[in-house]
Amino acid sequence: MAEALQQLRQGDFFLCDILGAIPKDDLATMEHPVFSLSTRPDLRVLRYDHNGTEITVTPSVRGLATIHDKDILIFCISQLMAALNAGRAVGRSLTLRAHDLLTATGRETSGDAYRRLRDAFERLAGTRITTNIVTGAHETTTGFGLIESWEIVRRTRGGRMVSVAVTLSEWLYRAVLSKSVLTLSPAYFGLRKPLERRIYEIARKHCGRQPAWRISVEVLHKKSGSASPRRVFRKMLRDMIAADALPDYHLAEEPGDILQVTPRDALLEPRATLPPLAPETHEAARALAPGADIYALEARWREVWATTGRQRLRSVDAAFLGWLRKGSWGDGRD
Numbered sequence: 001m002a003e004a005l006q007q008l009r010q011g012d013f014f015l016c017d018i019l020g021a022i023p024k025d026d027l028a029t030m031e032h033p034v035f036s037l038s039t040r041p042d043l044r045v046l047r048y049d050h051n052g053t054e055i056t057v058t059p060s061v062r063g064l065a066t067i068h069d070k071d072i073l074i075f076c077i078s079q080l081m082a083a084l085n086a087g088r089a090v091g092r093s094l095t096l097r098a099h100d101l102l103t104a105t106g107r108e109t110s111g112d113a114y115r116r117l118r119d120a121f122e123r124l125a126g127t128r129i130t131t132n133i134v135t136g137a138h139e140t141t142t143g144f145g146l147i148e149s150w151e152i153v154r155r156t157r158g159g160r161m162v163s164v165a166v167t168l169s170e171w172l173y174r175a176v177l178s179k180s181v182l183t184l185s186p187a188y189f190g191l192r193k194p195l196e197r198r199i200y201e202i203a204r205k206h207c208g209r210q211p212a213w214r215i216s217v218e219v220l221h222k223k224s225g226s227a228s229p230r231r232v233f234r235k236m237l238r239d240m241i242a243a244d245a246l247p248d249y250h251l252a253e254e255p256g257d258i259l260q261v262t263p264r265d266a267l268l269e270p271r272a273t274l275p276p277l278a279p280e281t282h283e284a285a286r287a288l289a290p291g292a293d294i295y296a297l298e299a300r301w302r303e304v305w306a307t308t309g310r311q312r313l314r315s316v317d318a319a320f321l322g323w324l325r326k327g328s329w330g331d332g333r334d
Helices: 002-011 027-031 070-085 098-104 111-126 170-177 186-190 194-206 217-224 230-243 279-288 294-307 316-326
Strands: 024-026 046-050 053-058 093-097 128-131 142-145 147-155 161-168 181-183 213-216 249-254 258-263
Touching (some): 024 170, 046 217, 093 098, 098 111, 098 161, 111 142, 111 161, 194 213, 194 230, 194 249, 217 258, 230 249, 279 316
Antiparallel strands (some): 024 181, 093 161, 249 258
């Protein structure tokens, strides 16, 4: 009876089972500072007020949720968006495999990694947000946790989590349903310094594919949520400019204490000039790759085509299906 009840309860959850889902992030937390950039427990109450947007972030006893904890939300958003694009039903409560989450976000899968993952869930659930940020065309002043709840659904004999149930906040779920999200570079997860991640988010949100975007260091310091003094923040920006390690974007300092952001050449170039695939091709693709995000696979295939010489194809649809039949997309190879 207990097993049947558990299966019934799990049936109410959206299962995160889409391979290769493209990383997606919600626009609101890319625009405004919600996550701590500290690598130590951060027990401050953060307050932000800019151009009519007000945010208060209150920590739990375990501290504020960090920008690395945000990987969990990015994974959930990516799975939900891939499902929506594939025409699948979604829900605010999700069941995910811890191993899938760790590998998708570029983390190791050691025992310590699972412990850190549990700590991240606790910080996300304990951090409380009060804000008037608009999501999905709704502007309300409301308080909520970044996730409403979480629980370990299944463990190994040694106690390590295998699958986890997560319920997102209504605020974040509304952003997903309204598709208020942007695609991130997969290289985002390779950024280990919190400020690098935050600056990339801001650049991705504001610069996009524009030829250039400029912002004063004063405003950027505020939008980043950095707790460092401005002179230290400026020094960290200069170090980032010298390293030139951000995915998709170059940074440069301009007179007047201005930071200029420009896209890298690969971001400005069109991914491909191939015509769209026929609807029946997508249906055939789903049969060849059950459970996968077909639109993500199509994007990857178009990128492979563009980076391998843009050869002329007799049939775009046949070429895509032939690439899927090779099966190399399933193990990370081209």
